[in-house]
Structure formats: C-alpha cells, structure tokens
Amino acid sequence: MKIYDRSGFPNPARIRIVLAEKGLDNAVEFVPVDLIGAEHKQEAFLSLNPSGVIPLLELDDGTLISEATAITEYLDNLDGNPTLTGNSPKEKALVHMMQRRAEAYVLDPIGIYFHFGTPGLGPSLQAFKSPEWAGRKEWADRNRATVEEGFRYFNKILGSSDYVAGEFFSMADITLFAGLAFGDAAGVHVPEELGNLIAWRGRVNSLPSVQNRSGQAFLPEDAKRLGF
Numbered sequence: 001m002k003i004y005d006r007s008g009f010p011n012p013a014r015i016r017i018v019l020a021e022k023g024l025d026n027a028v029e030f031v032p033v034d035l036i037g038a039e040h041k042q043e044a045f046l047s048l049n050p051s052g053v054i055p056l057l058e059l060d061d062g063t064l065i066s067e068a069t070a071i072t073e074y075l076d077n078l079d080g081n082p083t084l085t086g087n088s089p090k091e092k093a094l095v096h097m098m099q100r101r102a103e104a105y106v107l108d109p110i111g112i113y114f115h116f117g118t119p120g121l122g123p124s125l126q127a128f129k130s131p132e133w134a135g136r137k138e139w140a141d142r143n144r145a146t147v148e149e150g151f152r153y154f155n156k157i158l159g160s161s162d163y164v165a166g167e168f169f170s171m172a173d174i175t176l177f178a179g180l181a182f183g184d185a186a187g188v189h190v191p192e193e194l195g196n197l198i199a200w201r202g203r204v205n206s207l208p209s210v211q212n213r214s215g216q217a218f219l220p221e222d223a224k225r226l227g228f
C-alpha cells in the first residue's frame with residue numbers, strides 16, 4: 001500500500017494515528033506531496049484524486065481511496081477486528097455520527113478559516129484555495145465562530161463520556177484531535193474554561209499511537225516557516 005501525504009499536516013496525521021493503532025506502520029510506503037508548491041492541484045495528482053487533497057491511499061491492485069474516514073474504515077477492517085470505527089451496529093452509527101460532527105463543527109471550518117483568514121500555506125496554494133474576493137474575511141470569521149461553538153459542544157459531550165463517541169477511543173476522537181491541532185496552527189485555541197475538552201485532549205495526547213505516529217508532529221516544520 002502507498003499513502004500520499006505530507007509529514008506534519010492534520011488530515012494525513014489522522015491516518016498516521018490509525019496506522020499506529022492498527023500496527024500497520026510498516027505495511028505502507030509514504031509518498032510525500034508538496035502542498036506548499038500546490039503539487040496536489042496539478043493534473044498528475046488530480047488524476048489520482050480529483051478532490052486535490054491528501055491523504056490518499058493506493059492499494060497494491062491500484063485502487064485509490066481518498067477521504068480520511070474511508071481510509072480509516074479500510075485499515076480498521078483489514079484484521080477483521082474494527083476498533084476505531086465501531087464493532088456493533090450501534091457503535092458504528094455513533095462513531096460515524098460523532099466523527100462527522102467533529103469534521104463539520106471543528107476540522108472543516110478550521111481549514112476554511114486557515115485558508116481564508118490567514119496567509120494559509122503561502123501564495124502558490126492561495127491562488128487555488130482562496131483567491132481575493134470581497135466576502136473573504138466575513139467567510140473566515142463565520143467559520144471561526146463555528147469552530148468556537150464546536151469547541152463548546154464537544155466540551156459538553158466530554159463532560160459525560162471519556163471519549164467523543166462513548167467510552168472507547170475512536171475515529172471521532174482522531175478527527176477532533178486533528179481539528180484542535182489545526183486550530184492551534186491557525187491561532188484558534190481551546191479556551192481555558194473548557195476543562196473537559198482540555199482534559200480529553202491530554203488523555204488522547206498520551207496514547208502511544210498519538211505519541212508515536214511514525215515520528216510525525218502536527219504542522220511543525222511548515223508552521224514554523226510560515227510564522228505561526
């Protein structure tokens with residue numbers, strides 16, 4: 001298997017955590033994609049993934065799977081013992097629902113804020129992601145407000161369960177964790193008063209799969225270069 005990704009970025013890091021959780025670190029070859037140079041917006045990459053984003057999984061038979069959730073489902077089911085996407089029908093439904101909320105309330109809008117409200121990954125990519133237009137700042141601010149509301153929502157959820165979709169670590173936690181890391185890189189931090197969310201983040205951060213995601217940290221080199 002090959003995974004097209006970029007060291008240190010939040011969505012690829014979701015898959016690094018999954019690989020570590022499932023003991024599959026050595027089963028994949030990583031193919032680096034130059035996001036800052038907009039390699040993923042060129043025809044060669046778009047022919048593999050028309051969405052123009054990473055991560056992208058390529059199986060040995062040539063099958064291409066994009067979307068972190070779809071890749072996670074595939075990897076989680078390979079050993080016949082899905083631990084991250086739910087085992088029973090009820091667990092599967094709850095993980096799916098909460099992971100989608102983590103994307104919709106936090107990870108996706110933080111991505112929009114990052115690209116529309118900050119210099120993003122620099123001029124080469126901004127030309128594709130966020131061309132100049134009058135409503136740009138307002139769109140960024142609206143998405144930032146969605147993220148801040150999302151933080152409060154998950155703080156409430158985590159007041160009555162240890163993890164986002166119940167009492168076990170799942171794909172929903174991975175999505176939210178990536179969202180918080182992306183938020184930090186974009187300057188949207190979890191407020192101190194959201195104690196449940198902060199405590200949960202500490203618990204997730206200490207998991208071996210998160211500590212040891214193939215030596216990757218979130219946004220380190222590129223974030224520094226861009227001055228975050």
Ligand SMILES: N[C@@H](CCC(=O)N[C@@H](CS)C(=O)NCC(=O)O)C(=O)O
Nearest residue numbers: 009010011012053054055067068069
């Ligand atoms: N919904 C996608 C989101 C993937 C995504 O946005 N990846 C980022 C990297 S963290 C990316 O490729 N950004 C570059 C761009 O949007 O041009 C998924 O779950 O895989």
